[in-house]
Amino acid sequence: MAKTGALGDTIFRSILLIAAASILLIVAAILVMMASNALPTFERFGFGFLVGREWRPAQEEFGALPFIFGTVVSSLIALILSVPVSLGIAIFLVEQAPQKLARPIAFMVELLAAIPSVVYGLWGIFVLAPFIRNYLGPVLQNNLGFIPLFQGRLTGIGMLTGAMILALMITPIITAVVRDVLEAVPTTQREAALALGATKWETTTIVLGNAASGIAGAVVLGLGRAIGETMAVTMVIGNSPQITASLFEPANTIASLLAANFAEATDRLYLSALIEIGLVLFLVTFVVNSLAKLLILSVTRANKEKQV
Amino acid sequence: MKLKSITIYLFGVCLAAVAFSCSGQKMGQGNPTSAPSGGGVQLQGSGATFPKPIYEKWVNEFGKLNANIKIDYQATGSGAGQKALLAKTADFGASDDPMSNDDLKSASSEILHVPTVLGAVVLTYNLQGVNQPLKLSGQTIADIYLGNIKKWNDPRLAVDNPGVTLPDGDILPVYRADSSGTSAVFTDFLSKTSPEWKSKVGTNKQPSWVTGVGVGAKGNDGVMGQVKQTPNSIGYVELTFAKANTLPAAQIKNRSGEFVDASIETVKAAAAGSVATMPDDLRTQITDAEGTGVYPISSYTYILVYKDQPDASKGKALVDFLWWAVHDGEKFAAELHYAPLPAEVLQKVETKINSITNTGKPLRQ
Amino acid sequence: MATTGNMFERRRRLTNAVMTALTATCAILVTMLLLVILFYIGARGISSLSFEFLVETPKPVGEGGGIGNAIVGSAMMTLLAAAIGLPLGIAAGLYLAEYGQNWFGNIVRFLADTLIGIPSIIIGIFVYTLVVLPMGRQSGLAGGLALAIIMLPIVARTTEEMIRLVPNSMREGALALGAPQWRVSWNIVLPAAASGIATGAMLAIARVTGETAPLLFTALNSRFYNYYYDQPMSSLTVQIFNYATGPFEVEHAMAWAATLILVALILMINIVVRLVTRKRY
Numbered sequence: 001m002a003k004t005g006a007l008g009d010t011i012f013r014s015i016l017l018i019a020a021a022s023i024l025l026i027v028a029a030i031l032v033m034m035a036s037n038a039l040p041t042f043e044r045f046g047f048g049f050l051v052g053r054e055w056r057p058a059q060e061e062f063g064a065l066p067f068i069f070g071t072v073v074s075s076l077i078a079l080i081l082s083v084p085v086s087l088g089i090a091i092f093l094v095e096q097a098p099q100k101l102a103r104p105i106a107f108m109v110e111l112l113a114a115i116p117s118v119v120y121g122l123w124g125i126f127v128l129a130p131f132i133r134n135y136l137g138p139v140l141q142n143n144l145g146f147i148p149l150f151q152g153r154l155t156g157i158g159m160l161t162g163a164m165i166l167a168l169m170i171t172p173i174i175t176a177v178v179r180d181v182l183e184a185v186p187t188t189q190r191e192a193a194l195a196l197g198a199t200k201w202e203t204t205t206i207v208l209g210n211a212a213s214g215i216a217g218a219v220v221l222g223l224g225r226a227i228g229e230t231m232a233v234t235m236v237i238g239n240s241p242q243i244t245a246s247l248f249e250p251a252n253t254i255a256s257l258l259a260a261n262f263a264e265a266t267d268r269l270y271l272s273a274l275i276e277i278g279l280v281l282f283l284v285t286f287v288v289n290s291l292a293k294l295l296i297l298s299v300t301r302a303n304k305e306k307q308v
Numbered sequence: 309m310k311l312k313s314i315t316i317y318l319f320g321v322c323l324a325a326v327a328f329s330c331s332g333q334k335m336g337q338g339n340p341t342s343a344p345s346g347g348g349v350q351l352q353g354s355g356a357t358f359p360k361p362i363y364e365k366w367v368n369e370f371g372k373l374n375a376n377i378k379i380d381y382q383a384t385g386s387g388a389g390q391k392a393l394l395a396k397t398a399d400f401g402a403s404d405d406p407m408s409n410d411d412l413k414s415a416s417s418e419i420l421h422v423p424t425v426l427g428a429v430v431l432t433y434n435l436q437g438v439n440q441p442l443k444l445s446g447q448t449i450a451d452i453y454l455g456n457i458k459k460w461n462d463p464r465l466a467v468d469n470p471g472v473t474l475p476d477g478d479i480l481p482v483y484r485a486d487s488s489g490t491s492a493v494f495t496d497f498l499s500k501t502s503p504e505w506k507s508k509v510g511t512n513k514q515p516s517w518v519t520g521v522g523v524g525a526k527g528n529d530g531v532m533g534q535v536k537q538t539p540n541s542i543g544y545v546e547l548t549f550a551k552a553n554t555l556p557a558a559q560i561k562n563r564s565g566e567f568v569d570a571s572i573e574t575v576k577a578a579a580a581g582s583v584a585t586m587p588d589d590l591r592t593q594i595t596d597a598e599g600t601g602v603y604p605i606s607s608y609t610y611i612l613v614y615k616d617q618p619d620a621s622k623g624k625a626l627v628d629f630l631w632w633a634v635h636d637g638e639k640f641a642a643e644l645h646y647a648p649l650p651a652e653v654l655q656k657v658e659t660k661i662n663s664i665t666n667t668g669k670p671l672r673q
Numbered sequence: 674m675a676t677t678g679n680m681f682e683r684r685r686r687l688t689n690a691v692m693t694a695l696t697a698t699c700a701i702l703v704t705m706l707l708l709v710i711l712f713y714i715g716a717r718g719i720s721s722l723s724f725e726f727l728v729e730t731p732k733p734v735g736e737g738g739g740i741g742n743a744i745v746g747s748a749m750m751t752l753l754a755a756a757i758g759l760p761l762g763i764a765a766g767l768y769l770a771e772y773g774q775n776w777f778g779n780i781v782r783f784l785a786d787t788l789i790g791i792p793s794i795i796i797g798i799f800v801y802t803l804v805v806l807p808m809g810r811q812s813g814l815a816g817g818l819a820l821a822i823i824m825l826p827i828v829a830r831t832t833e834e835m836i837r838l839v840p841n842s843m844r845e846g847a848l849a850l851g852a853p854q855w856r857v858s859w860n861i862v863l864p865a866a867a868s869g870i871a872t873g874a875m876l877a878i879a880r881v882t883g884e885t886a887p888l889l890f891t892a893l894n895s896r897f898y899n900y901y902y903d904q905p906m907s908s909l910t911v912q913i914f915n916y917a918t919g920p921f922e923v924e925h926a927m928a929w930a931a932t933l934i935l936v937a938l939i940l941m942i943n944i945v946v947r948l949v950t951r952k953r954y
Contacts (some may be wrong), residue, residue, distance in 0.1 A: 013772060019764030022467060023829065027784045027820055030799045050872045056516035088699030096693055107947060108704045114943045115710065116883025119932050122917045123710055153478045155538045157523060171703060189946050199689040228792030230886040235918060239485035239524030250523045250740050258525050258794050263890055264387030264487040266411060289790035296677035351902060362732040380896050380905065397810045514686060532920035552734065553920050
């Protein structure tokens with residue numbers, strides 16, 4: 001009887017091990033494939049690839065800076081728009097709203113995360129872009145037009161539209177993580193503050209302070225998601241690799257470039273450049289997501305220890 | 309316990325279904341040679357968006373006449389079409405821009421260019437309140453796309469359009485972000501009519517557009533969609549897209565100094581001059597052609613195939629389709645605003661189709 | 674305390690009220706946005722829905738057509754993704770939970786999180802290089818594989834978490850009765866975590882149904898119904914993308930209608946899953 005058990009154990013465990021190892025294999029394979037295909041461009045341009053400002057496939061000149069710029073700026077603006085709102089929702093749901101109200105609202109915010117990217121893009125083209133072109137844009141340009149941010153041609157398609165759609169897409173993620181982090185803060189903290197006469201909001205500020213690094217992690221996680229977003233962005237950002245201060249002008253991101261141009265890169269160097277820029281995206285999302293995890297873990301783990 | 313058994317059973321059924329589906333086709337190196345699962349012949353075509361409306365019409369009509377031949381045409385752009393043919397992920401490619409010598413050399417075997425129809429690249433625009441077609445010359449178009457002319461009421465535009473009130477708005481040029489035969493034709497025309505364009509940008513499927521001048525879109529559809537959605541924009545698309553969306557097409561100045569509308573007649577006139585000088589491989593550009601009544605941004609569009617087809621049944625279906633397209637198919641061209649091939653070119657095309665072989669034997673007996 | 678009227682007290686109470694109002698506004702704003710989006714999809718989509726639309730294949734512009742093959746294609750590729758991703762993912766999750774408290778398990782856990790974070794377009798490029806090029810064409814198989822790779826780490830991590838929730842007392846009880854380790858996992862732990870795992874699986878399926886980028890180069894698109902995996906395959910998401918970015922009004926209307934179908938399906942899965950898990954508490 002015991003013999004059968006041991007054999008069964010070994011077989012079972014091996015099967016599971018193979019399944020787990022497949023994850024390892026896949027990530028390794030992706031890395032190897034990308035690195036080896038990116039090699040020709042790396043040999044030609046070195047690290048200058050990252051700061052080159054011109055992307056000209058016809059002349060075999062490849063500089064990734066406009067796309068890195070587009071990716072970073074659109075994600076940052078998305079964060080600026082999303083983080084205060086996400087924080088507000090999370091605080092409302094955890095600290096202030098009664099359970100009966102909190103559950104449906106939390107549910108609806110989570111549903112936002114379930115909507116596919118292409119649907120956001122569709123909505124962006126036909127609803128948000130005209131809105132920006134006809135209402136928001138003119139208001140901003142007429143009143144704040146002296147700031148370079150709000151100059152430029154107003155078409156409805158561009159950096160701002162992309163960033164706004166991104167903000168909408170990352171809000172549920174940031175909200176969910178901040179909620180988890182806030183809930184991980186032990187109630188003793190809150191009770192202590194209330195006992196000392198603090199108002200609800202003042203208690204919340206204390207909780208926020210306690211959860212600060214977790215909130216930072218949530219923000220970084222949202223950043224990671226925004227950086228990699230492809231479809232919604234490529235539909236509204238204008239596919240124009242330019243570096244400009246204007247929010248209304250079209251721009252381009254790495255993911256959008258890959259979606260639009262990968263299928264046609266016949267030339268070996270062009271294909272290699274696309275893969276190298278994809279590798280850059282991969283590495284950046286990797287670093288950002290790992291950082292996010294570290295930050296979030298630091299709060300949840302620390303509070304688990306406190307909660308004894 | 310029962311639920312788990314049912315789950316495992318169902319799961320096993322799904323796996324079996326998937327395995328059965330996959331086993332229907334041998335998955336080997338390069339182009340598969342056995343018939344696709346389910347019987348009949350299936351052809352995969354990929355390429356230009358310029359002829360997309362007529363190719364879609366053709367595969368649909370040809371499919372009605374030949375129930376066992378399924379042709380799927382995916383309009384991914386001329387560049388992607390060329391790549392798909394070179395990588396052998398498609399049975400035929402489609403491109404308005406002939407393949408370059410380098411690309412042809414890199415192919416595993418000879419590739420034939422089969423012209424199918426003629427089309428016109430028009431400048432379409434979205435201007436409220438302007439009802440007559442604008443008159444544009446190569447120089448003004450180049451200036452718009454170079455960023456030299458920024459507003460619609462620029463005097464350089466007014467010169468060619470007396471009596472038309474152009475608005476005081478920023479022009480938004482729309483260009484192709486992907487690798488495009490239409491871009492190649494467009495930039496070829498600009499290079500021939502504007503020395504500044506020739507030196508700064510030149511002719512290319514994927515030109516290095518001047519940074520900050522316009523907005524990129526994917527495919528003829530994408531450019532048309534962008535122009536349609538955005539007031540004060542201008543873009544270059546095949547004639548049928550502008551017509552289908554009831555947006556205007558500018559009259560372009562040709563080499564004889566006339567401002568000409570794009571139409572089947574004017575495109576035919578552009579092709580007429582090229583017939584005599586057409587090279588054997590049929591790769592040519594007919595932009596800025598000599599003559600009167602010529603539309604200067606006209607172009608042939610090609611289907612690209614390997615001269616030697618690896619699969620006999622697929623190859624036969626392919627040559628049958630091509631033969632049908634350049635003969636019977638041409639009757640669908642007029643309603644979609646494409647011009648049929650000139651008679652002399654048709655003869656050369658027939659020779660080309662007849663030369664397509666499988667293991668050395670011509671497929672058309 | 675509430676009756677003390679000095680200025681400092683009042684300011685604190687005012688701040689409290691303002692902040693409460695602000696956070697409530699945020700919540701209402703975002704909820705409203707969701708409703709606006711859903712409303713748009715419903716209003717614009719419903720007008721193009723018809724039986725023909727749901728069963729026909731795409732036709733040249735102006736001749737009608739529908740998304741029948743896109744629905745079938747999406748279903749087939751999601752099915753393939755689930756057939757590969759679910760067992761592998763559950764097995765990997767089981768490993769991580771039961772046997773994965775070592776350096777290897779930590780690496781796999783870390784890499785699973787990494788894989789989740791990789792933009793899906795890169796997965797598409799990976800599968801293109803690995804499957805499409807050697808096979809000689811795009812196919813539903815490649816598309817399904819790309820979706821499976823996206824699904825795998827998600828299912829693995831949620832499975833791991835669900836299995837971790839199973840109390841140790843159950844395991845110890847079974848072991849004490851002489852069951853081998855693998856029996857404990859298979860007959861005791863898995864069934865106990867089954868509903869949680871199913872939840873994770875359903876959510877992963879909903880997620881993968883909405884993916885577009887990985888299908889662009891792997892499955893391409895098709896104008897026909899395909900019942901086999903070896904040819905390019907249409908999908909709802911790619912079709913929505915193509916219709917939305919084109920110029921034709923009729924295609925825009927079809928994009929909205931297809932979106933209605935897609936979003937209705939995904940939301941239904943999400944709502945059902947969450948309702949079912951809520952009942953357990």
